[in-house]
Amino acid sequence: MIAIGLEGSANKLGVGIISHPGPGKPAQVLSNIRDTFNAPPGEGFLPKDTAKHHRSWFVRLVKQAMIEAKVSTRDIDCICYTKGPGMGAPLQSVAVGARMLSLLWEKELVGVNHCVGHIEMGREITGAHNPVVLYVSGGNTQVIAYAEQRYRIFGEALDIAVGNCLDRFARTLEISNDPAPGYNIEQLAKKGKVLLDLPYAVKGMDCSFSGILACIDILAADLKANPNWRDPITNEVITTADLCFSLQETVYAMLVEITERAMAHVGSSQVLIVGGVGSNERLQQMMGLMARDRGGSVFATDERFCIDNGIMIAHAGLVAYKTGFRTPLEESTCTQRFRTDEVFVNWRD
Amino acid sequence: METPTVPPEPIVSQTSSTPANLPQILTYPSKTPPQLITQGAEALLYKSTYLLPTLPCALKYRPSKPYRHPILDVRLTKHRILAEARVLVKCRKEGVPVPAVYALDESKGWLCIEWIEGEVVRIRLNEWLRRRKEAGTEEGSEEEELVDLMGRIGSAVGKMHGVGIVHGDLTTSNLMLRPWAKGVMNGHSSEDGKGILEGEIVLIDFGLASQSTADEDRAVDLYVLERAFGSTHPRAESLLKEMLTAYGKSFKGANVVLKKLEDVRMRGRKRSMLG
Numbered sequence: 001m002i003a004i005g006l007e008g009s010a011n012k013l014g015v016g017i018i019s020h021p022g023p024g025k026p027a028q029v030l031s032n033i034r035d036t037f038n039a040p041p042g043e044g045f046l047p048k049d050t051a052k053h054h055r056s057w058f059v060r061l062v063k064q065a066m067i068e069a070k071v072s073t074r075d076i077d078c079i080c081y082t083k084g085p086g087m088g089a090p091l092q093s094v095a096v097g098a099r100m101l102s103l104l105w106e107k108e109l110v111g112v113n114h115c116v117g118h119i120e121m122g123r124e125i126t127g128a129h130n131p132v133v134l135y136v137s138g139g140n141t142q143v144i145a146y147a148e149q150r151y152r153i154f155g156e157a158l159d160i161a162v163g164n165c166l167d168r169f170a171r172t173l174e175i176s177n178d179p180a181p182g183y184n185i186e187q188l189a190k191k192g193k194v195l196l197d198l199p200y201a202v203k204g205m206d207c208s209f210s211g212i213l214a215c216i217d218i219l220a221a222d223l224k225a226n227p228n229w230r231d232p233i234t235n236e237v238i239t240t241a242d243l244c245f246s247l248q249e250t251v252y253a254m255l256v257e258i259t260e261r262a263m264a265h266v267g268s269s270q271v272l273i274v275g276g277v278g279s280n281e282r283l284q285q286m287m288g289l290m291a292r293d294r295g296g297s298v299f300a301t302d303e304r305f306c307i308d309n310g311i312m313i314a315h316a317g318l319v320a321y322k323t324g325f326r327t328p329l330e331e332s333t334c335t336q337r338f339r340t341d342e343v344f345v346n347w348r349d
Numbered sequence: 350m351e352t353p354t355v356p357p358e359p360i361v362s363q364t365s366s367t368p369a370n371l372p373q374i375l376t377y378p379s380k381t382p383p384q385l386i387t388q389g390a391e392a393l394l395y396k397s398t399y400l401l402p403t404l405p406c407a408l409k410y411r412p413s414k415p416y417r418h419p420i421l422d423v424r425l426t427k428h429r430i431l432a433e434a435r436v437l438v439k440c441r442k443e444g445v446p447v448p449a450v451y452a453l454d455e456s457k458g459w460l461c462i463e464w465i466e467g468e469v470v471r472i473r474l475n476e477w478l479r480r481r482k483e484a485g486t487e488e489g490s491e492e493e494e495l496v497d498l499m500g501r502i503g504s505a506v507g508k509m510h511g512v513g514i515v516h517g518d519l520t521t522s523n524l525m526l527r528p529w530a531k532g533v534m535n536g537h538s539s540e541d542g543k544g545i546l547e548g549e550i551v552l553i554d555f556g557l558a559s560q561s562t563a564d565e566d567r568a569v570d571l572y573v574l575e576r577a578f579g580s581t582h583p584r585a586e587s588l589l590k591e592m593l594t595a596y597g598k599s600f601k602g603a604n605v606v607l608k609k610l611e612d613v614r615m616r617g618r619k620r621s622m623l624g
Contacts, residue, residue, distance in 0.1 A: 195420045204518065204557055249418045256416050257390075264390035289416035 001077045002030070003321065004065070004101075005314025008054045008094035009086025009114050010138060011037045011045040015061045016311025017069040017076075020318055027124050030069035032304060032311040033061060042174040044167065051089035058097040065310070073105045080317025083111035083327070084338030086139065091334040099332055110317035111327040114308075115140060115340040118274040119151060120319055121312035126299035128272045134259045134287070135340075137275035137308075138163035138182075141255070143205060143262045144340060146348060151340045154262040155205025162251055163277045165209040169247060172217050173240055180307070185244045186280050192245020194231045194238055200250060205261050207254045216247050252283045256290050269296025279306040319347050372410045372459050374399060383408070391429075392556065396464060405464040406451055409433075409556075412458065423456070429556065430455040436514055436558045437462065443512040446505060446527075446551045465551050467528055470502070471521035471581060473545050478584050480545075488584065496591050498546040503592035505550040506574065507599025510606070515566040517557030520577035525551040564602075568609035571596070575614075 007014040014034035020027050037053035039045045066072075081098035084091060102109045119133050133144040133151070141157035160168075163182060170181030175188070198215050201208040220243055223229055229238045259271055271291055273284060278300055287298045305312065323346050375383040375395060380402035386394040395408045411426050413419075430453055440447040448463035477495070502524060509516065516523070526548035559566070571593070579586050593610075597603045 195418050197424075200421070200425060249421060253414075253417045253421055257414075261390040264388075286416035290414070293415065 001318060001322070002071060002075050003078050003080050003110075003314040003318035004062070004076055005112070005117075005310040005312065005317060006058075006062075006079070006081040006094050006098050006101075007034075007114070007117070007308055007310045007313045008090045009082045009084070010090065010308060011039075011050050011053075012308040013037075013054045013057050013061060013094070014308055014310035014313070015065040016309055016314045017065055017071060018311055018314040018318060020322075027315055029311055030071060031065045032309055033065055033068065034307075034309055035061060036179070038177045041176050042171050043177075044171060045177075047087045047089040050087065051093045054090050054093040055097075058093070062097075062101065073107075076105065076107055078110050078317065078321045079105070079107050080110045080112050080313045080321075081332075082114050082117070082313055082334070084335035085114060086334075086336065088334075088336050091336070095332060095334040099329060102329060102332070108321075109327045109329065109332045110321050110325060111332060111334075112313045112317045112320070113338055113340065113343045114313075115142070115144075116151060116343050116345070117312040117316040119144065119272070119340075120316040121305050121309075122272045122274040122299065122301055124315060125301050125305055126272060128270050128299040130268065131270035131272035131299060132259060132263050132266060132268045133272045133274060134255060134278070135275045136162050136255060136273070136277035136283075138167055138277075140275060141207070141209075142340060143258050145262060145266045145268065146345070147266075149345045149348070151343065151345060153339070153341055154265065155207070155258045158203070158206050158208045159210040160213065162209055162255065163275070165213045165251060166247070166277070168213055169216055169220075169244075172220050173243075180276065182277060182280065185248065186282065188241045189244040189248045189282065191241040192239070192243070194234065194236055194242040194246070195249055196238070196242065196246040198246055198250045200254060202254050202257055205258050205265075207258055209251065212247070212250060216243060219243055248280075248282055252280070252286050255283065256286050259287065260290050260294070263294060263296070269294055271296065271298045273298065273300045274306060276307045279303045323347050370412070371395075372408070372412075372457060374454070374457065374459060375408065375410075389556075397461075400451055400461065407448065407462050407464050409460045409462065410458060426458045427455040430458060430460050433555045433558065434460055436555045436560065439560070440509060440512060440514055440552070440555075443508075445509045445512055445514070446549060447509075447555070448551065448553060465525045465527055465553065467526045467548055467551075469522050469553075470498070470524040470526055470550075473526050473548075474498075474521060474582050474585060477545050478582060488587075492588065494544070494546045495585060495588055499585075499588045499591040500595040501550045502574075503595030503597075504599045505552060506570070506592075507596040507603055509552060510567045510570070510603070511600030513560055513562045514555075515559055515561045515563075515570050516552065516555065517559060517570070518554065519570050519574040521574075521581060523552065523554045525553055527551050564606050564609045565613075567606045568613045571606065571610050572613045 002019045005016045012034050016032040017030040018027055019030055035057045037045055037050050079098055079101050081094055135142045139161050141161045142153050143155040144151045144153055166182045166185055170185055175184045199211045271287055284300045291298045379399040381398045383395040383397045386396055393410045397408050398405055400406055413422050434450050434453050437447050437450050441449055448465055450462055452461040528548050597607055
């Protein structure tokens, strides 16, 4: 069976075509392309402009994905699109596009929860059986474990998402949003050495990032005002690289801590990291060290599957489609609020 | 062409579990070897007679985490050990039943506290519920013992809140039942063997505790306890109001907290998810 997946919950428009050859055989990615809308340095992407980007690229991307996959409309079994959560206007653009394809090709629609898309694709690619999932991106921060037909949220960010914290700090520093603000912070952080004191906000299995952002923004302003600032202990000159380093070390330590707590709670030794922030190598490394101490392992994917993409929507949608799930045209809406644990997962034991 | 998805190698795939090393203090000679009691995500709990051969103590050890930056690691461990000790000392001073603090070394990451005899409420309660089911006693009858226990839990939690401490992780695993002190039976007896719900409530594991007098924090504490009852002892859930009644009488301002609890219940910890 073959499905096309359409994703556009944030600033990436992704189209992917997946094939499920049959029971016991791994899924095959026929094509997986995306186009990213990047705001200029110092700015974030606005819903209006992002939606416009998605509308103008939608048809081109779908055509290209079909050509790359070497399939015709007849081969497609269903059209999967992101129902939510995400930004309203970009979600709407893609939902309209999905409805158009559905009417044009006379194929049924499947509305997919974006978070479940990430989880299912991560499981398929890595082969992780029943992991604790850390889902970290620009809009979401959740520690998830599966139990009784639901992906249950054990811990989450109480205010802004970790990726949002990183993105907004990139704006403060006015560094490029291309290919991703978090990626550029990661490159800068590699040159950092001095660890500055930042708040550490973990409460049980939940965490909070807004106070950390406020604090690191103040430090950045201090540094701008006083470029010769030196670390009082080592006497090293403090740079923006040190700010990025300190921010990463702090927020990733928090994420690893809440993940470890969830692992201890449910008795699992596998971790799967998904979402855009999951492609950060330092986070993967720290998670690896934690998992090693617990005698477990970490599974992570690369940017093709970590960062928002169409193929995960196609995959999760096709899995649901096979269990009989359909989204009738009249109900093919989208929603900004759609919790991971609202989805009834009837394709797992 | 169809490109099959190639599963990347897991970053770490070590299957052998490395047991955490003993803290240095437990490698010194003592009458009995240290015994590992539980292992959580953060800390290991040992029973030891290191301080005095006649005095068993509980040693809570927070090993350093290799994934954390060393400076951050030291800072967090130190902060958490000291915060926990401060909370315990404050409770103890104000007469809230908690383990006494014997010794600590925040730079080495350990905290040595009083060993509490007895068992946690979770085990005793499940045992009691099981026995009652076996005996075929109808639910809702012969519940005096359970009612009494719920009352004692409510009072103990209220007493703690009254002195400005919130626990942060109130579950039936963090409530101990310590046998009544000799001579002071308080009109309680445990001769007939039915008294498995007997004993003094002692609050343990203050690893997530903080000093707060906010009604919101207190209400969340109660909510967590309610949820813990609901998920681990559904059959005892009906008696939660007994606990809350006792709580309401335990300190000035408790009734405001109970009002707040209604809000917290409505909201749950479920946050509508944006983006």
